[in-house]
Structures are given as C-alpha cells and as structure tokens.
Amino acid sequence: MMRVGLLGCGNIGHLIAAHAEGFVIAALYDQMPERARELAERSEGTAYDSFEAFAAADVDLVVEAASVGAVRTHGEAVLRAGKDFVVMSVGALADPAFLARLREAAIASGRRVYIPSGAVMGLDNLKIGRIGGIDRLMLRTTKSPASLRLELTERTLVFRGRADECVQAFPKNTNVSAAIALAAGREVEVELWADPAVDRNIHEIFAEGPFGDAYLRIRNVPSPDNPATSYLAALSILVLLRDLGEPIVVGT
Numbered sequence: 001m002m003r004v005g006l007l008g009c010g011n012i013g014h015l016i017a018a019h020a021e022g023f024v025i026a027a028l029y030d031q032m033p034e035r036a037r038e039l040a041e042r043s044e045g046t047a048y049d050s051f052e053a054f055a056a057a058d059v060d061l062v063v064e065a066a067s068v069g070a071v072r073t074h075g076e077a078v079l080r081a082g083k084d085f086v087v088m089s090v091g092a093l094a095d096p097a098f099l100a101r102l103r104e105a106a107i108a109s110g111r112r113v114y115i116p117s118g119a120v121m122g123l124d125n126l127k128i129g130r131i132g133g134i135d136r137l138m139l140r141t142t143k144s145p146a147s148l149r150l151e152l153t154e155r156t157l158v159f160r161g162r163a164d165e166c167v168q169a170f171p172k173n174t175n176v177s178a179a180i181a182l183a184a185g186r187e188v189e190v191e192l193w194a195d196p197a198v199d200r201n202i203h204e205i206f207a208e209g210p211f212g213d214a215y216l217r218i219r220n221v222p223s224p225d226n227p228a229t230s231y232l233a234a235l236s237i238l239v240l241l242r243d244l245g246e247p248i249v250v251g252t
Contacts, residue, residue: 002245003027005059005083006045007074008066009035011223012088015234016065017043023241029054030066055081061114061244063237068092068171079105079113086114088237091167094178114244116236120176120203122216124252126183132210138189139163139177142202145194147222152194159192166190175233176203201230 002023006013009030017025017039025043030036033049040047048054055062055077061084064071071092078085079102093099093115106113117123126134145152148170159166163177170192181188184207201220207213220230243249 002061002241003059004241005029005054005057005062006039006043007054007062007064007070007078008088009039010065012065012234012237013039014042015223015231016063016237019235019238021238021242022245027054027057027059031070051077055083059083061086063241064088065237068167072098075102075113076105079109079111082109082111084112084114086116086237086240088116088118088175088233090115090118090175090178090182091171092178093182094164094167096164114240115179115182116233116240118175118179118236119201119220119230119233120179120205120216120218122205122214123179123183125214126180126207127252129207129209129211129214130183130185134184134186134207134209136189136206136208137180137184137186138191138206139180140191140193140204140206141174141176142193142195142198142204144198145196147201148192148194150194152196155193155195155197157191158194159190161190163188163190166192180205 003026004023005027006025007029009028025045028036028040028045028047036047062078063086065088068089068091071089159169163181166174166177177188177190203218205216220232223231
C-alpha cells in the first residue's frame with residue numbers, strides 16, 4: 001500500500017486523513033508540532049518535529065497541505081529526498097524562477113510533481129486547448145470578504161491583473177489562477193471580487209481559441225473549518241492519490 005507523508009496538518013490534512021483509502025499516512029510534519037502529533041494519533045502515522053527527519057521517512061510521496069511558503073521552502077528538498085511531491089498550494093508555482101528550480105530538482109532526482117485539479121474543473125480541456133492555442137483566458141473569482149480578511153458591505157472588485165500578481169497579493173486564496181495558468185501554458189487575466197452576499201467560492205473561467213469558446217462556472221462549498229479553502233480542493237487530492245494506483249485512468 002502506498003505510504004504518504006503529510007506536510008501540513010490543518011483542515012485539508014484532516015480531510016485527507018479522514019478519507020484515506022488505498023494509502024496510509026505514514027509520516028506527518030507541521031510548523032506547529034502539536035498539530036502533527038494530534039493528527040498522527042488519528043491516522044496511526046509518525047509525527048516528526050523536524051522537517052529533515054520527516055523528509056527522510058519511509059514514504060513514497062509527500063502531500064503538501066500547508067501553504068505557498070511551505071512549497072517554496074521545502075519543495076526542492078522533498079524531491080532531493082527521493083519522494084514524489086503533490087502540491088496543493090499551486091500559487092507557489094506562479095513564480096517562474098521557483099517553478100524552473102522545482103522542475104530541475106524533479107528531473108535530477110527522477111521524481112515527479114503532481115498538481116491536483118483543486119477547486120476548479122476543466123483543467124484537462126485547457127491542456128488540450130493549448131495545443132492549438134488559446135487566444136483569451138480569464139478567471140473571475142468571487143469570495144466572501146471574510147475569506148479574504150476584508151470588511152465590506154457591497155460587492156467590490158479587489159484585484160484585476162495577471163495570475164502571478166494576484167498570488168502575491170492574496171497568496172492563501174488564489175491557487176486556482178496559478179493552476180489555470182499552468183494548465184493553459186499562458187498568462188491568465190484575473191478578476192477577484194469580494195461579495196458579502198455569497199456563501200460559496202465562485203470561479204468563472206472564460207476561454208477562447210481555435211477550438212471554440214468555453215465558459216465554466218463552479219460554486220464551491222467551503223471546507224467546514226476554513227472558508228478560504230474549498231471542499232472540492234481537498235477531494236481532488238484524494239482522487240489523485242487513488243488514481244496513482246489505478247491501472248486505468250480517465251482524463252487527459
């Protein structure tokens with residue numbers, strides 16, 4: 001059975017542990033050691049107080065469920081330790097220089113970096129569309145002001161620009177834009193709206209190219225204990241882990 005190391009033991013980590021099927025969580029690490037120890041008791045894994053000991057643990061791959069900062073700090077080290085790496089905080093890869101270093105580390109170590117679909121659908125179609133070219137690509141995201149740590153009484157445009165700029169301004173809330181940019185292989189025009197009337201995270205994707213045009217709207221239910229993260233994002237990691245062991249995989 002596949003052995004997984006969990007980097008980050010917060011809300012997403014708990015959801016992964018609660019639905020572990022076809023794999024075991026064998027190693028856990030968190031910046032707050034008590035969180036790793038608490039989740040280790042539930043998952044029957046081993047909690048580590050140092051990242052170095054965690055990286056050396058007997059696991060097949062490491063799932064990051066922490067933050068953009070954790071990916072940038074530990075990503076290359078995970079690969080050099082001989083583990084595949086599943087990246088949840090895709091916003092870290094919006095930095096071209098870091099993305100290049102992570103790719104070089106994966107090649108040098110013979111390992112792979114996996115990026116789940118996260119909080120959106122349609123990434124397969126964007127990967128296909130990039131072959132013929134995508135002429136226009138836009139993401140409009142709407143979230144509650146609370147999830148963006150803002151206090152607003154009416155719908156407000158809080159950001160418009162490129163995906164990498166949006167990640168810098170809102171690193172905990174804009175992994176979707178980075179995932180879309182990676183799938184499409186081009187820059188994404190991003191609008192981020194805060195709306196006190198919404199109770200779900202809404203992502204609208206607009207794409208045009210030689211393939212035709214597409215519009216996709218996703219209304220995500222927030223994770224139970226963290227309104228900034230969608231429940232769908234956590235489930236996408238579980239599907240990715242399940243498919244790694246499947247002989248037949250659906251999707252591009």
